[in-house]
Amino acid sequence: INTVVESLTKAPRNINLSDDSGKAKTITEVFGSNVFSLKEMSRTLPKPIFKSFMKQLRGNQTLDKVTADAIAHAVKVWAIERGASHFTHWFQPMTDSTAEKHDSFLTLKSTFFNGFEEVTALETFSGSQLLQSEPDASSFPSGGMRTTFEARGYTVWDTKSPMFIQDGPHGTAILYVPSVFISYNGEALDEKSVLLRSSEVLNKTVLEFLSMIEEVDEDHPRTKNVFTTLGTEQEYFLIDRGLYTLRPDLKITGRTLLGGLPPRHQQLEDHYFGKIPTRVLAAISECEHELAKLGVPIKTRHNEVAPAQFEVAPIFEEAMQAVDHNLLTMDVLHRVAHRHKLKVLFHEKPFRGVNGSGKHCNWSMSTDQGDNLLDPSAAPENNLRFLFFLVAILKAVLDHGDLLRAGIASASNDHRLGAHEAPPGIISVFLGSQLNEVLNAIEENRPVDYDATGTQMQNVRVKGTVLDLKVATLPSIARDLTDRNRTSPFAFTGNKFEFRAVGSKQSTSFPVTLLNSAVASSLTEMKEALRKQMGDKKVASREDQLAVIREYIKKTKPIRFEGDNYSDEWVAEAAKRGLPNIVKSPDAFQCLLKDKNADMLRQTGVFSDAELTSRYHILMEKYAKDVMIEAQTLLTMVIQHVLPAAYTYRGELADTASKIVTIGLDATAESRVIKELSPVVANLQDRVQELEKLANHWTEIEDVSELAFYASEKVLPAMEAVRELADYLERNISDKLWSFPKYTELFLNI
Ligand code: ADP
Ligand code: MG
Numbered sequence: 001i002n003t004v005v006e007s008l009t010k011a012p013r014n015i016n017l018s019d020d021s022g023k024a025k026t027i028t029e030v031f032g033s034n035v036f037s038l039k040e041m042s043r044t045l046p047k048p049i050f051k052s053f054m055k056q057l058r059g060n061q062t063l064d065k066v067t068a069d070a071i072a073h074a075v076k077v078w079a080i081e082r083g084a085s086h087f088t089h090w091f092q093p094m095t096d097s098t099a100e101k102h103d104s105f106l107t108l109k110s111t112f113f114n115g116f117e118e119v120t121a122l123e124t125f126s127g128s129q130l131l132q133s134e135p136d137a138s139s140f141p142s143g144g145m146r147t148t149f150e151a152r153g154y155t156v157w158d159t160k161s162p163m164f165i166q167d168g169p170h171g172t173a174i175l176y177v178p179s180v181f182i183s184y185n186g187e188a189l190d191e192k193s194v195l196l197r198s199s200e201v202l203n204k205t206v207l208e209f210l211s212m213i214e215e216v217d218e219d220h221p222r223t224k225n226v227f228t229t230l231g232t233e234q235e236y237f238l239i240d241r242g243l244y245t246l247r248p249d250l251k252i253t254g255r256t257l258l259g260g261l262p263p264r265h266q267q268l269e270d271h272y273f274g275k276i277p278t279r280v281l282a283a284i285s286e287c288e289h290e291l292a293k294l295g296v297p298i299k300t301r302h303n304e305v306a307p308a309q310f311e312v313a314p315i316f317e318e319a320m321q322a323v324d325h326n327l328l329t330m331d332v333l334h335r336v337a338h339r340h341k342l343k344v345l346f347h348e349k350p351f352r353g354v355n356g357s358g359k360h361c362n363w364s365m366s367t368d369q370g371d372n373l374l375d376p377s378a379a380p381e382n383n384l385r386f387l388f389f390l391v392a393i394l395k396a397v398l399d400h401g402d403l404l405r406a407g408i409a410s411a412s413n414d415h416r417l418g419a420h421e422a423p424p425g426i427i428s429v430f431l432g433s434q435l436n437e438v439l440n441a442i443e444e445n446r447p448v449d450y451d452a453t454g455t456q457m458q459n460v461r462v463k464g465t466v467l468d469l470k471v472a473t474l475p476s477i478a479r480d481l482t483d484r485n486r487t488s489p490f491a492f493t494g495n496k497f498e499f500r501a502v503g504s505k506q507s508t509s510f511p512v513t514l515l516n517s518a519v520a521s522s523l524t525e526m527k528e529a530l531r532k533q534m535g536d537k538k539v540a541s542r543e544d545q546l547a548v549i550r551e552y553i554k555k556t557k558p559i560r561f562e563g564d565n566y567s568d569e570w571v572a573e574a575a576k577r578g579l580p581n582i583v584k585s586p587d588a589f590q591c592l593l594k595d596k597n598a599d600m601l602r603q604t605g606v607f608s609d610a611e612l613t614s615r616y617h618i619l620m621e622k623y624a625k626d627v628m629i630e631a632q633t634l635l636t637m638v639i640q641h642v643l644p645a646a647y648t649y650r651g652e653l654a655d656t657a658s659k660i661v662t663i664g665l666d667a668t669a670e671s672r673v674i675k676e677l678s679p680v681v682a683n684l685q686d687r688v689q690e691l692e693k694l695a696n697h698w699t700e701i702e703d704v705s706e707l708a709f710y711a712s713e714k715v716l717p718a719m720e721a722v723r724e725l726a727d728y729l730e731r732n733i734s735d736k737l738w739s740f741p742k743y744t745e746l747f748l749n750i
Pocket of ligand 1: 052229230231232233313314317362363364372399493495496741
């Protein structure tokens with residue numbers, strides 16, 4: 001192990017981030033340089049073509065062949081200038097990662113010279129190649145949808161996401177065409193098409209609602225477009241790649257299946273926001289540079305709580321872009337880390353006993369005029385609008401918290417949720433004392449008590465009209481960052497919600513899709529309530545709006561929780577309130593098919609029943625397979641390494657003991673160790689046999705949900721029993737006989 005560390009930590013390979021003069025390039029010089037952006041399109045395309053594309057983008061026209069051909073030609077020239085040899089549709093099947101299949105621009109052309117044919121090479125890229133491609137869908141998860149529908153799958157260019165190039169080998173490059181992946185009948189086979197649908201339905205609903213409350217005049221044009229904004233804080237671990245290669249569990253499953261805490265881990269709390277290790281900083285800077293070229297606006301980097309844990313966060317963007325960019329961030333981090341002889345771990349809980357990784361999804365809604373609909377301090381006259389949205393979100397989480405829980409469930413995230421660094425399986429909403437008091441005041445029809453908000457009065461502006469309704473203007477101090485509850489799975493943080501239970505490894509697409517849909521649905525319900533309230537008025541009055549807001553504040557009370565979400569009291573309290581506490585993934589997945597959730601997803605048009613059932617199957621199956629692979633990996637490690645190490649150690653001790661006895665001395669010490677170890681070894685052999693039996697029975701279960709429950713209820717506890725004994729051996733036998741790098745080595749060699 002030491003040899004590996006030495007050889008690998010020496011001389012990490014740095015790429016040159018500077019120009020010819022040796023000065024580092026500024027972010028503005030490189031930002032977006034590898035993106036075929038609208039600006040680039042307007043520069044390279046004939047005017048009528050660009051206009052026609054913009055019309056398509058606004059949803060007013062389909063893309064015709066002439067336009068597609070012209071764009072394909074322009075992007076081909078642009079990409080080839082930058083070294084591109086291949087193009088690929090880039091899509092997001094339900095595997096948490098992206099998929100690509102490269103095709104070269106190569107075409108052959110025959111020329112005849114006096115009857116002799118000669119073939120010459122050309123580089124071509126047609127409009128139809130740009131628009132559509134047909135990868136072999138049967139190799140991607142479809143949850144049985146293919147047997148019911150059509151075997152073929154198509155990737156179709158998602159014109160809303162710009163094309164970009166990434167470096168290939170030997171100075172070449174690859175042109176990426178962001179795409180959706182659908183079946184012949186238009187059923188979603190990917191993460192992205194449902195996200196697109198959910199954004200559209202949310203946009204439509206919010207616009208309808210705004211048209212009921214907004215007086216439109218010259219100064220206040222009608223809002224034409226609303227979109228969700230997303231900022232994803234990505235947590236991850238970085239460890240030495242050489243040591244990583246010596247851990248089959250990390251390589252195969254992404255987490256350590258064995259291993260105990262070293263004497264020093266995170267208890268000194270010295271890693272968080274500490275100095276970033278040099279090799280790590282080199283890798284992260286290079287990664288940021290690569291991402292800047294792709295137009296990914298990385299803003300923040302820092303150490304996280306656990307040893308060897310870090311976080312990277314971008315400036316928020318339109319959700320679709322943000323999802324793409326998060327996937328690119330993970331991909332680039334992975335590749336750049338490799339160059340620096342580091343390995344990035346995105347698993348939610350790679351190491352037992354220290355914090356795991358999440359991916360906080362900061363979520364809000366914005367208008368085309370740049371108004372953040374969840375910013376209470378933007379304009380006091382919009383307070384009611386803000387409150388209406390806020391309460392709609394509370395209602396969405398109250399009605400579909402279990403669905404949101406399903407959206408973040410996985411075999412890996414189960415190890416993190418409910419441990420000490422992440423919220424448990426109960427989804428509730430934290431608002432902060434100011435906002436909480438404002439809602440209470442409205443509910444009780446009284447003025448806001450600013451003492452109860454626990455804030456400084458200086459910042460508060462109070463406007464007459466609002467007080468008449470016994471609602472104080474929402475103070476700008478609602479953005480005060482001191483008022484935070486880090487334990488809440490879903491927290492209001494000043495001008496956005498932060499969904500914290502999302503796993504570090506997963507694509508944010510599914511949770512955001514579910515959130516968008518649930519909010520669109522609750523907003524529709526509240527819109528109807530408002531319609532009733534306002535009668536035949538064209539625009540709802542403030543009283544009308546307030547009446548509906550008050551009604552829904554009352555309804556949504558159980559979902560609000562300001563206290564410590566990690567405490568046992570909360571578990572009891574939540575049960576009293578009737579909030580589900582879903583600890584295990586298979587239980588969470590079952591919530592997908594609950595009538596209230598399936599109805600909502602069907603009514604909003606985001607998932608058909610077939611699509612939802614297929615997703616349920618995919619998730620259950622993936623869960624079961626993940627656990628199964630872990631069980632097999634653990635068995636291999638214990639049978640091939642841990643037990644033999646124990647046998648050898650006992651053998652060595654026995655040899656020593658008998659030698660000691662032959663020279664007439666006392667070997668009690670050695671005998672004692674053997675005596676202590678022997679029952680542990682025997683016990684471990686038994687546990688291994690039990691796990692093997694369970695693993696063998698596996699193939700006899702056909703139903704995927706049954707399999708997932710079997711994995712969770714039978715296999716995981718059996719793995720736990722094996723681990724406990726193996727970890728005892730790790731602590732108690734000679735280090736030189738231990739095959740795997742231990743936590744200390746993994747944490748400290750970066
Ligand atoms: P932290 O939660 O660690 O304190 P910040 O609150 O500064 O960090 O921001 C976290 C993330 O939230 C960033 O990626 C930021 O761009 C994003 N964010 C800020 N405003 C919005 C918004 N209106 N919509 C979506 N994300 C946002
Ligand atoms: Mg945060």
